[in-house]
Amino acid sequence: MTPPATPVRNSNAERDIANVLHPYTDHRAHAKNGPLVIARGEGVKVWDDQGKEYIEAVAGLWCASLGFSNHRLAEVAYEQMKKLPFYHAFTAKSHEPLIDLSEMLIERAPCAMSKVFYANSGSEANDTAIKMVWYYNNAIGKPEKKKIISRLKAYHGITIASGSLTGLPANHKMFDLPVGDRFIHVSTPHHYHGAKPGESEADFATRLAQELEDTILREGPETVAAFFAEPVMGAGGVMVPPATYFDKIQAVLRKYDVLFVADEVICGFGRTGNYWGCQTYSITPDIITCAKALSASFLPISAVIINDRVFQGLADGSSTIGTWGHGFTYSGHPVAAAVALETLKIYDELNIVEHVNKVGAHMQAKLRERFEGHPLVGEVRGIGMVAAMELVADKGAKKNFEPSAKVGPRLAKLGEAEGVILRGLANDTIAFSPPLIMKADEVDEMVERTGRALDALAVQLRRESLT
Ligand code: PMP
Numbered sequence: 001m002t003p004p005a006t007p008v009r010n011s012n013a014e015r016d017i018a019n020v021l022h023p024y025t026d027h028r029a030h031a032k033n034g035p036l037v038i039a040r041g042e043g044v045k046v047w048d049d050q051g052k053e054y055i056e057a058v059a060g061l062w063c064a065s066l067g068f069s070n071h072r073l074a075e076v077a078y079e080q081m082k083k084l085p086f087y088h089a090f091t092a093k094s095h096e097p098l099i100d101l102s103e104m105l106i107e108r109a110p111c112a113m114s115k116v117f118y119a120n121s122g123s124e125a126n127d128t129a130i131k132m133v134w135y136y137n138n139a140i141g142k143p144e145k146k147k148i149i150s151r152l153k154a155y156h157g158i159t160i161a162s163g164s165l166t167g168l169p170a171n172h173k174m175f176d177l178p179v180g181d182r183f184i185h186v187s188t189p190h191h192y193h194g195a196k197p198g199e200s201e202a203d204f205a206t207r208l209a210q211e212l213e214d215t216i217l218r219e220g221p222e223t224v225a226a227f228f229a230e231p232v233m234g235a236g237g238v239m240v241p242p243a244t245y246f247d248k249i250q251a252v253l254r255k256y257d258v259l260f261v262a263d264e265v266i267c268g269f270g271r272t273g274n275y276w277g278c279q280t281y282s283i284t285p286d287i288i289t290c291a292k293a294l295s296a297s298f299l300p301i302s303a304v305i306i307n308d309r310v311f312q313g314l315a316d317g318s319s320t321i322g323t324w325g326h327g328f329t330y331s332g333h334p335v336a337a338a339v340a341l342e343t344l345k346i347y348d349e350l351n352i353v354e355h356v357n358k359v360g361a362h363m364q365a366k367l368r369e370r371f372e373g374h375p376l377v378g379e380v381r382g383i384g385m386v387a388a389m390e391l392v393a394d395k396g397a398k399k400n401f402e403p404s405a406k407v408g409p410r411l412a413k414l415g416e417a418e419g420v421i422l423r424g425l426a427n428d429t430i431a432f433s434p435p436l437i438m439k440a441d442e443v444d445e446m447v448e449r450t451g452r453a454l455d456a457l458a459v460q461l462r463r464e465s466l467t
Contacts (some may be wrong), residue, residue: 012037012049026367033397036416041068044442045437046421055446056127058075058423059435062234062266062386062443063292066346067435073298073339075345080338089118089332097337110276111284114308118301118332122265125289126228130259131326132287133226136259136310139317143380146182150228153188153426154238156263165228166412168426169234179414183228184219186212191240192379192390201242209248211391213255221256228286231277234256234266234345237429238379238388245280259286259310265302266386269293269344270352270436273360273384280383286310293436297345352436360384363443366430370447375467376458385436391428393467400427405466409456414453422453 013034017097020029037049044067047053073352080097087095102116118127118133130148137145148165150156156165159178163171164178165184174176187208188194195204202442227249233239253260262285267277271293274280279287287310291302306314318324330336347353364382371389378392378400391408393401401407408424415422423431434446463467 014156020388039400043067043069044438052423054419056421057446058433062433063297065293065436066296067437072340073260074336076342077335084334087334090327094332097341098332100280101337101341106305108275109305110278113305114311115306119305119328120330120345121301123162125291125304126156126162126165127159128304129287130290133259135317137225138311139313144223145225147184147224148182148226149184149186151188152185153233153234156228177346187216188239189245190240191242202244205242205245205248209252213247213252216256224258226261226264227253228261230263231267231281232272232383232386235425236384236427237427238386238431242302246283263289264288264290265292269347270356271384271386273357275353295336295340299336301340356385357435359438359440362440366443366447370451377386387432388429409459411453414456415450418449418453422447
């Protein structure tokens, strides 16, 4: 019998359309428009398979902190693969990369921490943190204390539990999330949209802390276990918290004995101008989740760092039932751990926090100078080397465009034509989170290319009578 004829598909684009189901993609539009196939990277730039060069304004997905060509990390991975390509950490097995990395993370933690657990992604780290909180409360004899509070527009991942923590409609609506009745969302700390006319940042923060307290009292403090927060909210739109917000929030959490889980998946390792976002906002977390820049994204690895209070609960629980029944095949994978360890050494050598403070200040100033006065831009916001500009239809009324106009995605497309990869978030918010190694002149080029794309968009929208 002759085998069925396979259609001949030559180009990367055709083969992609035929075979790949992409994350975060409109599948029908993709079938028409095809992919942007990235072939290689160097420094803060990547090139597509046609040879066109782009500046990466978002470090991929806020993660390629050391850019795209750090050969030291490649060599460390190769050496570790030759020595011990895999071992696990179940049933007390261990290996040196795991031990060294954990010691280093505990040393660097923003407050006294006790142990580190590993997973492969930010979502898994947050799922793990949720399970830790539940296990902890079972272990300490508070089985009713299980509800978890996060914020609308938070991004904590997409697995069933971490996706429930996330506060974005696209992650909830069609997936029947949040699951169960343990996930509660409070307001987004975004002064630009959330504050009443004339309300100061401090007054807005007081109101949000009161909302949190009212929520805890409504649910019953004996049922509320933890509060999850990104120090700076990332994928939901780069929302920098209003002044005094975290001080007031933490006072409420302490009052009702609610654990603080800091999601440092974007903020960790220098992004906000301190080693941790927690340090930027004087947060003392019980649990920290981190990923992305932990390995400069050369390999997938995430970590959950816990304080001794949480550890003692987990330890009591595991000795009662004989195990802590949680772990991934690749928890603390030796190659990923070796790469993460080397990444942290490189941050030290580069003095990455100092670098972010210097180049971040330049980036924030440059973005404001170029975009704040632009007719399409409602707000430019950010701190350190994370920022965003929000496009609006009406600056005075802070009114966004209709989502169907797809203004953000259109700017991202025009950016590609100009040689800059941009990421459009909800509310046509364009994120900037470049590799942490970006230099001032590269920031200038990124802003310049983005500016040309924005000007082109303004011409298009005027032509279409959308402005
Ligand atoms: N938390 C935060 C703050 C994130 O930004 C992300 C991813 N953008 C996640 C969690 C989820 O990480 P992952 O995509 O690796 O599951």
